Amino acid sequence: MPADETVIALANNCTHLRSLGLYFCQYITDRAMYSLAQSRVKNKHEMWASMKKHRYEDEGLMNLNISQCTALTPPAVQAVCEAFPALHTCPERHSLIISGCLNLTSVHCACSVQAHRARVLHPAH
Structure with a gap:
């Protein structure tokens, strides 16, 4: 079974x-x-149902290692990051591992995006 088909089967059935x-x-x-x-x-x-229980971030994919998966593009990986808020690129909660994928350096979790927005809106004087 080709690699993509295996991941698609996991996504659809697990x-x-x-x-x-x-x-x-x-x-x-x-x-x-x-x-x-x-x-x-x-x-x-x-x-x-998870959102109503305030557990949305605790559901779904929580760890993803795509190190050295060099065919992936930032928009596709960002879509996964946005679909699963428990995946983090920030140093404190690093659960999306993208080492060896220099083309994915623009992918960020919600924490990183919020921190960047805070710095832009309220720069240090």
């Missing part, structure tokens, strides 16, 4: 997937990442 290691899977493409992101949207009812 609704309680919490951790995924794809280290050095150089044939993984954006198609697999978008499938992961869309799997979150497919489970809208489950997502809404």
Whole structure:
């Protein structure tokens, strides 16, 4: 089974997937990442129930290692980051591992985006 098809099958059938290691899977493409992101949207009812319980961030993918997955592009990985708020690129909670993927340096978690906005809106004097 091709690499993307395996990740797509996991995204579609493993609704309680919490951790995924794809280290050095150089044939993984954006198609697999978008499938992961869309799997979150497919489970809208489950997502809404989690949000009502204030556990939205505790549900879904919490760890993703895509180190050395050099075929991935920033928009696809950013989509996964936005779909799963428990994935973090910030140093304090590093759970999205992208080492060896220099083209992914623009991918950021919600914490990093919020911190950047705070610095822009309220710069130190």
